[in-house]
Amino acid sequence: MNDHYYMKLALNLAMSTNGQTTPNPAVGAVIVKNNQIVGMGAHLKAGEPHAEVHAIRMAGDHAKGATMYVTLEPCCHFGKTPPCADLVIKSGVKRVVIAMADPNPKISGKGIERLQDAGLQVEVGVLNEDASQINQVFTHFIQTGLPFVTLKSAISLDGKIATKEGKSKWITSSEAREDVHYFRHTHDAILVGVNTIIKDNPSLTTRQAGGGKSPVRFILDTNLRTPIDSKIVSDGLVETWIVTGSNVKKEKMDLYKNRNVHFLQMDSPKIEIKTLLKEMATMGITSLFVEGGAEVLGSFLKERAFQQVITYIAPKLIGGRMAPTSFGGEGIAEIHEALELVINEVKKIGSDIRIISKAM
Numbered sequence: 001m002n003d004h005y006y007m008k009l010a011l012n013l014a015m016s017t018n019g020q021t022t023p024n025p026a027v028g029a030v031i032v033k034n035n036q037i038v039g040m041g042a043h044l045k046a047g048e049p050h051a052e053v054h055a056i057r058m059a060g061d062h063a064k065g066a067t068m069y070v071t072l073e074p075c076c077h078f079g080k081t082p083p084c085a086d087l088v089i090k091s092g093v094k095r096v097v098i099a100m101a102d103p104n105p106k107i108s109g110k111g112i113e114r115l116q117d118a119g120l121q122v123e124v125g126v127l128n129e130d131a132s133q134i135n136q137v138f139t140h141f142i143q144t145g146l147p148f149v150t151l152k153s154a155i156s157l158d159g160k161i162a163t164k165e166g167k168s169k170w171i172t173s174s175e176a177r178e179d180v181h182y183f184r185h186t187h188d189a190i191l192v193g194v195n196t197i198i199k200d201n202p203s204l205t206t207r208q209a210g211g212g213k214s215p216v217r218f219i220l221d222t223n224l225r226t227p228i229d230s231k232i233v234s235d236g237l238v239e240t241w242i243v244t245g246s247n248v249k250k251e252k253m254d255l256y257k258n259r260n261v262h263f264l265q266m267d268s269p270k271i272e273i274k275t276l277l278k279e280m281a282t283m284g285i286t287s288l289f290v291e292g293g294a295e296v297l298g299s300f301l302k303e304r305a306f307q308q309v310i311t312y313i314a315p316k317l318i319g320g321r322m323a324p325t326s327f328g329g330e331g332i333a334e335i336h337e338a339l340e341l342v343i344n345e346v347k348k349i350g351s352d353i354r355i356i357s358k359a360m
């Protein structure tokens with residue numbers, strides 16, 4: 001079997017832990033000797049052993065003279081756990097195949113160097129694309145210091161998110177709506193505007209077969225209009241923040257005192273998206289899932305403050321010049337001002353399609 005074969009296995013291990021290792025990267029490792037797998041492992045949770053540690057433990061003496069396939073450059077600094085590069089050297093592995101170098105400019109290449117200085121054969125870049133895609137959130141956060149932002153919308157074939165009467169349940173199929181919960185699970189935080197709270201009274205929790213992590217919930221609510229009896233501020237299921245502008249009076253916030261909700265009051269009367277993202281980063285939020293509504297998506301578009309767009313399209317026609325579309329706000333005048341994205345993936349989900357696009 002060739003390097004691609006074993007690296008694919010290591011990538012699958014990494015992919016299977018997507019969302020659960022945050023704020024760490026998802027990493028998989030496989031150790032092979034004489035075309036036999038003698039050890040494998042994945043990093044399962046921040047603070048726990050890294051993928052290489054699990055694989056080396058499983059391999060034991062078989063690691064001597066073996067090849068290790070690892071999706072991310074082995075660390076060489078004392079983080080919450082000792083450096084993997086030293087462990088790999090000590091294990092007797094003689095060749096290390098790495099999919100991607102560490103994206104942190106401060107340490108990128110140092111692990112590779114330490115392995116090479118110890119006389120190991122090192123090869124970097126096998127299935128680099130796949131590995132980078134798995135760790136797009138980690139890479140973005142490390143390189144920009146800001147959360148990786150995904151904008152999500154669910155529309156009819158003619159681009160509507162509701163009828164002219166505001167009715168929207170449901171446009172997409174139950175399979176597509178279940179699929180959304182996977183992305184809630186993999187993102188650290190979820191955000192909607194107060195109009196969505198008023199209209200839908202959503203819970204925004206992750207409810208998928210087999211469970212999953214519910215993201216921290218944020219409501220963009222400049223003038224504090226969130227109904228005090230809405231699910232999201234009273235269910236106490238997940239850490240929840242109401243983001244308000246500077247004009248909201250303390251007395252008004254005190255009305256929510258015995259509710260399970262925190263306030264994040266901006267210094268400006270309007271909520272500045274980029275300021276909010278910086279604040280979220282200081283809270284350790286590395287990824288944000290924006291579920292709408294149209295005005296909120298419109299403001300993220302205007303600020304160009306997102307990395308990925310997930311669009312569900314249902315084969316339904318709603319029509320109506322007053323029926324709302326997915327991105328509100330001012331919008332552009334000239335077509336050449338349209339923001340160009342790249343379509344990464346188109347997939348059938350139930351009767352709908354899901355398009356994943358990336359900002360360039």
Ligand SMILES: Nc1c(/N=C/[C@@H](O)[C@H](O)[C@H](O)COP(=O)(O)O)[nH]c(=O)[nH]c1=O
Nearest residue numbers: 154168170171172177200202203204205
């Ligand atoms: N109307 C639709 C959606 N609507 C999305 C939001 O407006 C809903 O308030 C939110 O998903 C409800 O969250 P919950 O209470 O946690 O279930 N989203 C979809 O994918 N398809 C739709 O047809």
Ligand SMILES: [Zn+2]
Nearest residue numbers: 050074075084
């Ligand atoms: Zn490590």
